[in-house]
Each structure stands twice: as structure tokens, then as C-alpha cells.
Amino acid sequence: MLVILLGHTWWGSGYPWGLLIVAGIVALIATTFPRRDRGAPPAESLTDPGAVPPASQTQTYAVPPTYVEQPRPVNPRKKGPILFWFALAVMAVALGVLGVVDLAGASVAPSAYPALVLALSGVFLLLGAFWGRAGGIILVGLLAAAATVGATIGDQWDPHREVVRPVNSAVVQSSYHLDAGNLVVDLSQVTDPQALDGRTVHVSGGVGHLDITVPTGVNVVTHASISGPGGINAFGQDSGGVDTTVDTVHRAGPQAPTLTIDADLHIGAIDLATGAN
Amino acid sequence: MNEQTTESGRHPVNIGHLVMGVAFLGLAVIWALIESGAASASDLRWMLPVPWVAAGAVGLVATAPRLRGSRD
Numbered sequence: 288m289l290v291i292l293l294g295h296t297w298w299g300s301g302y303p304w305g306l307l308i309v310a311g312i313v314a315l316i317a318t319t320f321p322r323r324d325r326g327a328p329p330a331e332s333l334t335d336p337g338a339v340p341p342a343s344q345t346q347t348y349a350v351p352p353t354y355v356e357q358p359r360p361v362n363p364r365k366k367g368p369i370l371f372w373f374a375l376a377v378m379a380v381a382l383g384v385l386g387v388v389d390l391a392g393a394s395v396a397p398s399a400y401p402a403l404v405l406a407l408s409g410v411f412l413l414l415g416a417f418w419g420r421a422g423g424i425i426l427v428g429l430l431a432a433a434a435t436v437g438a439t440i441g442d443q444w445d446p447h448r449e450v451v452r453p454v455n456s457a458v459v460q461s462s463y464h465l466d467a468g469n470l471v472v473d474l475s476q477v478t479d480p481q482a483l484d485g486r487t488v489h490v491s492g493g494v495g496h497l498d499i500t501v502p503t504g505v506n507v508v509t510h511a512s513i514s515g516p517g518g519i520n521a522f523g524q525d526s527g528g529v530d531t532t533v534d535t536v537h538r539a540g541p542q543a544p545t546l547t548i549d550a551d552l553h554i555g556a557i558d559l560a561t562g563a564n
Numbered sequence: 565m566n567e568q569t570t571e572s573g574r575h576p577v578n579i580g581h582l583v584m585g586v587a588f589l590g591l592a593v594i595w596a597l598i599e600s601g602a603a604s605a606s607d608l609r610w611m612l613p614v615p616w617v618a619a620g621a622v623g624l625v626a627t628a629p630r631l632r633g634s635r636d
Contacts, residue, residue: 367573396599406592412585416578425581428588435595443598443605 312429367419374411374424378404398438404431446495456482462489471498474546475562480505484544491551499548500562506545507537507559515554522559537561583623590615 381403389395408428415421447468453459456479463472472490477483480502490497501507511519511533518527522537537559550557594611597603603611 363576366575398595398599402592402595402599405588405595409585409588409590409592412581412588414585416582416585418573418575421578421581425584428584432588432591435591439595439598 312426365420370411370415370419370421371423374407374421374427377411378407378427381407396438396442398435398442401431401434401438404428405435452476455479456486459483459486459488461487462491464491465495465497466493467495468492469496469498471500473498473500473562475500475502477502480546481544483546487547487549489549489551491549492553492555494554495552496555497550497552497557499550499557499559501537501546501548501559503561504539504543506539506543507561508545508547509533509535509537509550509559510548511535511550511557511559513552513555513557517552517555517557519557520559521557522561577626579623579626582626583619586622587615587619590618 382400385395385399385403405428408424408431411424412421412428415424447465448471449465449468450471450473451460451463452471452473454476456477459474459477463470470490470492472488474480474483474488483502483505490499507522509521511521513519513531516529517531518525519531519533520526521533521535524533524535526533548559550559594603594608594615597611598605598608
């Protein structure tokens with residue numbers, strides 16, 4: 288999630304969420320921990336223990352070390368009750384009530400839960416700006432904001448699905464591509480698979496799922512790779528992780544035509560299987 | 565600050581909490597607009613900066629008395 292926030296944008300808006308989260312954490316640390324270089328002089332000070340007495344008193348005067356208690360200055364903005372635990376309790380109650388409403392049948396979006404925490408964090412921070420001590424609530428709000436972004440994307444994002452199902456070899460293209468979503472390339476309906484002999488079909492995508500089905504009775508040489516995280520299932524051979532490559536040969540028979548499939552994807556999954564002909 | 569305000573918990577404005585509070589509430593409002601259908605995802609391009617601009621403006625207004633030398 289953090290990698291997505293730092294490396295990509297939200298719905299193509301180019302909004303720097305990663306930088307905002309880092310800035311918020313820095314602001315939280317800066318406001319939570321007191322500055323040590325000002326406003327807090329040492330509580331005890333030694334009044335010149337190494338002073339040299341006048342020459343006339345060297346025999347009779349000895350300067351004793353004297354400690355003077357100084358009151359520690361109080362930060363005027365740290366007055367009043369600590370709101371953090373009370374805010375957490377209110378958030379818990381509010382989430383519980385929202386859950387009850389959700390279970391009762393009302394239409395509650397999943398992103399409503401972190402959004403509720405986000406809103407309450409804002410309310411308590413505004414309260415704490417004038418009354419009480421709201422330390423720690425900024426961190427809760429940042430986490431809730433990140434969760435709200437993720438849940439809202441999950442709510443709103445409708446992955447694009449494109450299905451290609453050619454009926455003969457003449458309309459089988461040499462390459463298919465989809466930036467994001469689900470790309471289905473179904474060659475199982477090709478009525479003349481013999482004409483696919485020696486052909487190479489490139490199937491590529493950015494983020495999503497490549498679902499490739501080849502006709503039966505065809506030898507298939509497969510080069511499948513995913514540069515980022517993802518998984519590949521090529522004719523029952525599973526592989527997954529980051530920067531995954533699968534090279535496999537599916538043999539249908541010595542006289543069968545040979546088709547080559549090159550499948551490339553950045554993030555997601557690639558499935559290759561044999562379909563009915 | 566008098567003794568009464570100290571005991572009541574009221575204190576000089578904490579700028580950091582004020583700014584982040586406004587920003588979080590603004591983000592929550594944007595979420596409500598998106599979920600309710602009043603705004604679409606394409607509107608986020610201009611809506612997302614609004615809470616941060618508002619939070620910064622509020623912070624500047626709250627900081628102004630201190631810049632003039634009055635330690636509220």
C-alpha cells in the first residue's frame with residue numbers, strides 16, 4: 288500500500304499522498320515531543336563553583352557549591368485533559384454504531400468506517416487546538432486517511448474487462464494490450480488452428496489479469512513474465528512472487544501446429560490454459 | 565493567561581492540531597462528496613488540494629497575532 292502511495296497517483300490525479308503522509312508524521316513528531324533547545328533551562332545550576340576568591344581572602348574564604356532550584360517553565364499549550372484515550376473511545380463507539388447500522392441492512396460503504404475515524408480525528412484535533420491536549424490523534428488521522436483512500440479506491444474502481452474471441456486464424460492479431468484491467472484472449476474458438484502454426488501472439492498489460500486460452504491440439508511455446516509482484520499459471524505450472532518468469536512448452540502431439548505466446552505484465556496475474564475447440 | 569482559563573483546559577491555539585484538524589475534516593468532506601455521487605473521481609484533481617489550502621490558510625491566520633509580537 289505504501290509503495291503504491293509513494294510511487295503512483297490516486298486516480299491519475301498526480302496527488303502526492305506519500306509526501307503528505309511523511310510530512311504529517313514529521314509534523315506529529317515536531318508537535319508531540321518538546322524542544323530541548325529552548326524554554327526548558329536546566330532545573331539546577333551551579334553558581335560559579337570555580338570562582339577565584341579575592342587575594343585578601345584566600346586564607347579565610349572558601350566558596351561552597353550552591354545549587355539554586357529554578358522552576359521548570361510550563362508549556363502553555365499543554366494544559367487541560369489528554370484527549371487521546373477519550374477520542375479513541377468515541378471512535379470505537381461510533382464504529383460500533385456504524386457497524387450495527389450496517390448489519391441492520393442500511394447501505395454502508397466499507398470506506399465509511401475509516402472515513403468516520405478520519406472525521407472524528409479532525410473534530411478532536413480542532414477541539415484540542417483550543418482546549419485539552421490532542422497529542423497522538425494526528426497519527427490516528429493519518430492512518431485513517433490512508434485506509435480511507437484504499438477502501439474508496441476499492442469501492443469506486445471498476446476494472447476494465449476486454450474479451451477477444453477470434454473465430455478464425457485470419458483475425459488473430461499478432462499482439463494484444465491492455466493498460467489496466469482484465470484482458471481475456473480466447474483462441475479456443477478458432478476454427479482453423481492448423482493455420483496458427485508458426486505464429487507468435489504477444490499479449491501484454493500493465494496492471495491486472497491476462498487470461499489466455501489456446502485451442503486444443505496445438506503445441507504452445509509460452510514465455511510469460513511479470514516484472515512486478517504477481518503470479519503465473521501456465522498449463523498447470525504455477526509460479527509467483529516478484530519478477531516472475533515462466534517458460535514452458537505445452538505439447539499436443541508431434542504433428543500438431545505450434546503456436547508461440549509471449550505474455551508480459553507489470554503487476555497482476557497471467558493464466559494460460561487449453562480450451563475446447 | 566489567567567488562572568481560570570488554565571484550570572478549564574483552554575489554552576493558546578495549537579497551530580499544528582488546528583491545521584491537521586481542518587485538513588482531516590476537509591478530506592472527510594471530499595470522501596462524503598465522492599460516496600454520495602455529488603462529485604466524481606475526475607473532480608479529485610481540483611478537490612484534493614482544497615483541504616490543504618484551507619488548512620494552511622487557517623494556520624496562517626492563527627499564526628498572524630504571534631508574528632505581530634503578541635504572545636496570545
